[in-house]
Amino acid sequence: xxxxxxxxxxxxxxxxxxxxxxxxxxxxxxxxxxxxxxxxxxxxxxxxxxxxxxxxxxxxxxxxxxxxxxxxxxxxxxxxxxxxxxxxxxxxxxxxxxxxxxxxxxxxxxxxxxxxxxxxxxxxxxxxxxxxxxxxxxxxxxxxxxxxxxxxxxxxxxxxxxxxxxxxxxxxxxxxxxxxxxxxxxxxxxxxxxxxxxxxxxxxxxxxxxxxxxxxxxxxxxxx
Numbered sequence: 201x202x203x204x205x206x207x208x209x210x211x212x213x214x215x216x217x218x219x220x221x222x223x224x225x226x227x228x229x230x231x232x233x234x235x236x237x238x239x240x241x242x243x244x245x246x247x248x249x250x251x252x253x254x255x256x257x258x259x260x261x262x263x264x265x266x267x268x269x270x271x272x273x274x275x276x277x278x279x280x281x282x283x284x285x286x287x288x289x290x291x292x293x294x295x296x297x298x299x300x301x302x303x304x305x306x307x308x309x310x311x312x313x314x315x316x317x318x319x320x321x322x323x324x325x326x327x328x329x330x331x332x333x334x335x336x337x338x339x340x341x342x343x344x345x346x347x348x349x350x351x352x353x354x355x356x357x358x359x360x361x362x363x364x365x366x367x368x369x370x371x372x373x374x375x376x377x378x379x380x381x382x383x384x385x386x387x388x389x390x391x392x393x394x395x396x397x398x399x400x401x402x403x404x405x406x407x408x409x410x411x412x413x414x415x416x417x418x419x420x421x422x423x424x
Contacts, residue, residue: 202217202218202219203217203218203219204216204217204218205217205218205269205270205271205272206271206272207222207225207269207270207271207272207273207274207275208272208273208274208275209225209226209229209231209275210275210276214228214229216228216229216269218268218269218271219268220268220269221264221265221266221267221268221269222247222249222251222262222264222265222267222268222269222273222275223239223247223264223265225269226264226275239265244349244350245263245349245350245351245352246351247263247264247265247277247351248261248262248263248264248277248278248321248351248352248353249261249262249263249264249267249275249276249277249278250262250275250276250277250278250353251267251273251274251275251276252273252274253270253272253273253274254272254273254274255272261319261320261321261353261356261357262321263321263349263351264277278352278353278356283350283352283355283363283365283366284304284306284361284363284366285363285366286303286304286366286370288303288370290373290374290377291377293374294374294378295336295338295374295375295377295378295379296336297335297336299374300333300334300336300367300370303370304333304362304363304366304367304370306360306361306362306363307330307333307334307360307362307367308334309360309361309362310327310330310331310334310360310362311359311360312327313359314327315354315357315358315359316330316354316355316357316358316362316364317354318357319353319354319356319357320353320354321349321351321353322347322348322349324344324345324347324348325344326345326354326364328344329341329344329345329364329367329368329371330362330364330367332344332371333367333368333370333371338371338374338375338379339375339379339380341367341368341371341372341375342368342371342372342374342375342376345365345368345371345372346372348364348365348368348369350365350369351365352365
């Protein structure tokens with residue numbers, strides 16, 4: 201028999217297998233996660249979760265899909281965090297320091313508390329990439345924030361109200377549009393798709409049953 205532990209989901213106690221992730225434990229307890237989360241037909245980063253262990257005062261931020269349950273864990277998932285997303289046309293802005301000041305001026309109110317880095321579910325150096333954005337070093341900001349999944353836990357702990365994921369996304373877009381050299385092989389492939397060269401292959405894939413698609417995915421050749 202597998203070891204069972206106690207977890208508290210939204211204030212209610214459940215006994216679940218110790219090997220489960222928080223997401224799997226929620227499903228084991230009867231919750232149906234049918235949309236929203238990336239591995240449940242939604243967006244990666246949508247399973248942002250706050251938890252604490254009984255007897256401890258510290259709150260932990262995590263992603264429910266990749267964090268194992270612990271005995272006497274109290275869990276509360278976060279609703280969509282209202283990150284401030286400015287509207288802009290990437291073709292009309294340039295990678296100047298002034299553009300960050302215009303769109304996300306709150307980054308210059310950073311108090312250096314590092315709460316964002318401590319809260320990051322991906323262990324990113326969030327305060328560091330915000331510092332890069334402040335100085336207009338967008339390529340460095342893009343590199344440092346590359347693994348961000350936009351969960352927003354960092355912003356939920358920020359006293360300055362910075363929308364860190366949106367700042368990082370702007371830096372990556374500016375880097376890809378203006379700073380990095382054009383990926384010619386990607387441009388060639390996009391043009392081939394637009395010209396219909398893969399229409400028959402896509403139609404063939406769309407016609408396959410789900411079990412065959414799963415087998416194709418699981419046995420695919422992964423480039424090193």
